[in-house]
Amino acid sequence: xxxxxxxxxxxxxxxxxxxxxxxxxxxxxxxxxxxxxxxxxxxxxxxxxxxxxxxxxxxxxxxxxxxxxxxxxxxxxxxxxxxxxxxxxxxxxxxxxxxxxxxxxxxxxxxxxxxxxxxxxxxxxxxxxxxxxxxxxxxxxxxxxxxxxxxxxxxxxxxxxxxxxxxxxxxxxxxxxxxxxxxxxxxxxxxxxxxxxxxxxxxxxxxxxxxxxxxxxxxxxxxxxxxxxxxxxxxxxxxxxxxxxxxxxxxxxxxxxxxxxxxxxxxxxxxxxxxxxxxxxxxxxxxxxxxxxxxxxxxxxxxxxxxxxxxxxxxxxxxxxxxxxxxxxxxxxxxxxxxxxxxxxxxxxxxxxxxxxxxxxxxxxxxxxxxxxxxxxxxxxxxxxxxxxxxxxxxxxxxxxxxxxxxxxxxxxxxxxxxxxxxxxxxxxxxxxxxxxxxxxxxxxxxxxxxxxxxxxxxxxxxxxxxxxxxxxxxxxxxxxxxxxxxxxxxxxxxxxxxxxxxxxxxxxxxxxxxxxxxxxxxxxxxxxxxxxxxxxxxxxxxxxxxxxxxxxxxxxxxxxxxxxxxxxxxxxxxxxxxxxxxxxxxxxxxxxxxxxxxxxxxxxxxxxxxxxxxxxxxxxxxxxxxxxxxxxxxxxxxxxxxxxxxxxxxxxxxxxxxxxxxxxxxxxxxxxxxxxxxxxxxxxxxxxxxxxxxxxxxxxxxxxxxxxxxxxxxxxxxxxxxxxxxxxxxxxxxxxxxxxxxxxxxxxxxxxxxxxxxxxxxxxxxxxxxxxxxxxxxxxxxxxxxxxxxxxxxxxxxxxxxxxxxxxxxxxxxxxxxxxxxxxxxxxxxxxxxxxxxxxxxxxxxxxxxxxxxxxxxxxxxxxxxxxxxxxxxxxxxxxxxxxxxxxxxxxxxxxxxxxxxxxxxxxxxxxxxxxxxxxxxxxx
RNA sequence: GGGCUCGUAGCUCAGUGGAAGAGUGCCUCCUUCGCGAGGAGGAAGCCACGGGUUCAAAUCCCGUCGAGUCCA
Numbered sequence: 001x002x003x004x005x006x007x008x009x010x011x012x013x014x015x016x017x018x019x020x021x022x023x024x025x026x027x028x029x030x031x032x033x034x035x036x037x038x039x040x041x042x043x044x045x046x047x048x049x050x051x052x053x054x055x056x057x058x059x060x061x062x063x064x065x066x067x068x069x070x071x072x073x074x075x076x077x078x079x080x081x082x083x084x085x086x087x088x089x090x091x092x093x094x095x096x097x098x099x100x101x102x103x104x105x106x107x108x109x110x111x112x113x114x115x116x117x118x119x120x121x122x123x124x125x126x127x128x129x130x131x132x133x134x135x136x137x138x139x140x141x142x143x144x145x146x147x148x149x150x151x152x153x154x155x156x157x158x159x160x161x162x163x164x165x166x167x168x169x170x171x172x173x174x175x176x177x178x179x180x181x182x183x184x185x186x187x188x189x190x191x192x193x194x195x196x197x198x199x200x201x202x203x204x205x206x207x208x209x210x211x212x213x214x215x216x217x218x219x220x221x222x223x224x225x226x227x228x229x230x231x232x233x234x235x236x237x238x239x240x241x242x243x244x245x246x247x248x249x250x251x252x253x254x255x256x257x258x259x260x261x262x263x264x265x266x267x268x269x270x271x272x273x274x275x276x277x278x279x280x281x282x283x284x285x286x287x288x289x290x291x292x293x294x295x296x297x298x299x300x301x302x303x304x305x306x307x308x309x310x311x312x313x314x315x316x317x318x319x320x321x322x323x324x325x326x327x328x329x330x331x332x333x334x335x336x337x338x339x340x341x342x343x344x345x346x347x348x349x350x351x352x353x354x355x356x357x358x359x360x361x362x363x364x365x366x367x368x369x370x371x372x373x374x375x376x377x378x379x380x381x382x383x384x385x386x387x388x389x390x391x392x393x394x395x396x397x398x399x400x401x402x403x404x405x406x407x408x409x410x411x412x413x414x415x416x417x418x419x420x421x422x423x424x425x426x427x428x429x430x431x432x433x434x435x436x437x438x439x440x441x442x443x444x445x446x447x448x449x450x451x452x453x454x455x456x457x458x459x460x461x462x463x464x465x466x467x468x469x470x471x472x473x474x475x476x477x478x479x480x481x482x483x484x485x486x487x488x489x490x491x492x493x494x495x496x497x498x499x500x501x502x503x504x505x506x507x508x509x510x511x512x513x514x515x516x517x518x519x520x521x522x523x524x525x526x527x528x529x530x531x532x533x534x535x536x537x538x539x540x541x542x543x544x545x546x547x548x549x550x551x552x553x554x555x556x557x558x559x560x561x562x563x564x565x566x567x568x569x570x571x572x573x574x575x576x577x578x579x580x581x582x583x584x585x586x587x588x589x590x591x592x593x594x595x596x597x598x599x600x601x602x603x604x605x606x607x608x609x610x611x612x613x614x615x616x617x618x619x620x621x622x623x624x625x626x627x628x629x630x631x632x633x634x635x636x637x638x639x640x641x642x643x644x645x646x647x648x649x650x651x652x653x654x655x656x657x658x659x660x661x662x663x664x665x666x667x668x669x670x671x672x673x674x675x676x677x678x679x680x681x682x683x684x685x686x687x688x689x690x691x692x693x694x695x696x697x698x699x700x701x702x703x704x705x706x707x708x709x710x711x712x713x714x715x716x717x718x719x720x721x722x723x724x725x726x727x728x729x730x731x732x733x734x735x736x737x738x739x740x741x742x743x744x745x746x747x748x749x750x751x752x753x754x755x756x757x758x759x760x761x762x763x764x765x766x767x768x769x770x771x772x773x774x775x776x777x778x779x780x781x782x783x784x785x786x787x788x789x790x791x792x793x794x795x796x797x798x799x800x801x802x803x804x805x806x807x808x809x810x811x812x813x814x815x816x817x818x819x820x821x822x823x824x825x826x827x828x829x830x831x832x833x834x835x836x837x838x839x840x841x842x843x844x845x846x847x848x849x850x851x852x853x854x855x856x857x858x859x860x861x862x863x864x865x866x867x868x869x870x871x872x873x874x875x876x877x878x879x880x881x882x883x884x885x886x887x888x889x890x891x892x893x894x895x896x897x898x899x900x901x902x903x904x905x906x907x908x909x910x911x912x913x914x915x916x917x918x919x920x921x922x923x924x925x926x
Numbered sequence: 927g928g929g930c931u932c933g934u935a936g937c938u939c940a941g942u943g944g945a946a947g948a949g950u951g952c953c954u955c956c957u958u959c960g961c962g963a964g965g966a967g968g969a970a971g972c973c974a975c976g977g978g979u980u981c982a983a984a985u986c987c988c989g990u991c992g993a994g995u996c997c998a
Binding site for chain 1: 927928929930931932938939940943944945971972980981982991992993994995996997998
């Protein structure tokens, strides 16, 4: 990146000089003319530990002083409420990873104006990339607050502020806190992230990076003229001040505690230390702890041990217990935000991330022997957070239920896992010593398919009973091995992004006027053809609803007035406000006047199902709880479905309740109001719950409200004007499409009536088959099934009896072949099972048998050989010979075998072939 | 969104193309003053469901339903 980018007036005017770090070689700005390094770890150690940088402040105090500093600075930033930690408005990330993420992609790209400009916010963020190092490094947190002041500038427009004021404000804020300004360095470090990039200054003091000032003005572009890390970038139409100040780091710097955890979670750590029965090593080994903390940013653990003059093992033993407690404190804080903001633990998407964190904590609590239930620790965290985030308290009940449910599930997984491992270990019994080692791929498989971490496998195996001594070697990089295995699977699926040709072509065409919003009940309209692109007609205005938000496109026709020709509209899509009517034929000229007609029945069905969707979500939220979030939806003519986040299966009772409530909302005939509202105002007024069905682009968004705002959603679909118009709503089924996501399928309006009739017919027909009244169907079916089972048993018993009786009969029919008693008979209608019984009994009495059961289209063959002939005649070979003639095949054991064939006319021939073979074999072996 | 595993007696699971099994629990009897324990016998299975391949499927293939788990 061009060094010119960092040629910032403020730095030059305030006595800063640009230097090159002696250690890492990067450039930085400083007031201290003798400074030789950039000041960042690992070039420098944490000199603030035990020696705070400024006056001690709590998290609440730091946050408040930051927000009010920027509210009252010359640029009067607007203070914003925090956004959720679940990035509901993004489809590329699950969790909110930075304050700027709140404004991506629409605000940063310039499509939507910012809610305020400039603005200041303290945004709780979650990053789970470094889960393994949490607790160990002393500075990593999964959940942290990123304080940011943002200014959104547009090229050609009036500039709010850019690099100069950004640095000025940052410098001013640090001075305001009382930081020694000579110790502050601004380090040049190009920033890259999420398809954007730009120059960046890292703000560092005493070894600690407190903030980053990003000047975001580049975007990824294959033809871009600027190259960073091998990727090409180009200048954007916007240029944005994206700053991130680590709230927790400021608190840490103000306290000078050994770790950031000691600064942020002192109370929780105290509780955990007490509960685990250990002592905080800060009390037992203060010198080691302080020294380690100061050096930890700059050195590896081995080096630190060396420097402190103790063994690595010893240092680990001192640190590891408290590191686990730090991690628990961190993770529970993270969970408080995730669960309160509505993440439902599951096995996919953001739910999996929640489960991952939950299970890590369960494991850590167990290893530390801490018996405080996890939910109680999360509640402790909420207790300290509630002053600044009162909304967290609303979710307390659900969190308790959720966490204990997850605990139960985890215990079950482990219990099952223990059985699996024990069984596997038993398989090693009696093997040679060098073979008693679980191979790596087996360990990976156990983790991948059963969720059993190798440490757990090792523990179970080491508790094995005597005689089994299985080795378990866990490679250091086990988890990254698993991860890389999965990323290899994915490589082949990478798709090349298709260049949006249509978008290019429609860019110059004005947005289509959407008559379906203005006249929701109209079916006919007139319009003028503006263009014809790739088989699609573009009009100046239209009634045709384009596919979107889970609602399929309208179909219908366009009639060219002058030519009196009708075109069938088969699909309708919207691209950047321009509506494309895909037609079967071509040959439409610009300027032609058309009259359009939409398929009214289809549209009405879609409309009813769409309104019904909102009603069902609303009812489900009422019945199941506030964590219900729409995870996908599809509307059709006959039925519709919604996927909702929920942590257990919807019971039959809940399903009935949701259905009843939904129909009650219909019967109350509530108003459904749809109107365009300012996006930022709507977000503030209704909250993020409006983004149930995804996030629409644009400055103004369409808001659909039911009744007294019982349900408010951003929605582009067509809707009834009153809930009564929806008609009956019938829930057809619920399905668990994923752990944590339930699908509800339902029909509305006429389609619902038809579904009910269909169901009724099904029941009526079933009842009439059994000749019972409908209400007796369940008991009748049960009785029939029981009787059927009884009869089946009886049948089997009788067959055994017949077989028994036949045995006596067949014995008299035995023929003698060279001294061997052979029973070779054809049994009409007999089945294989019955013949097996007979044959097996006869062979016990020293008869050799060949039985052929002759049925309508198929003959089955059973043969048995008495024990004394075992070495001479093989039953399996005998059956094969017989079945060959019958055009089939067979096989089995040497004593008894079965087979069959389809050439029933050759039964006699087959039997003779069998007897001949027996004759041959006996004579040969005698 | 993608991958892997599983569904067999009330429970825990073997069986991986040739006759549905074990342990445990249950029932009856014997032993015992009684309990624990031991002995003898017995009942209990749409082998999740629906297709296909095969002479033959719990077993192989496809689909559906249900459960578990890992990765992004």
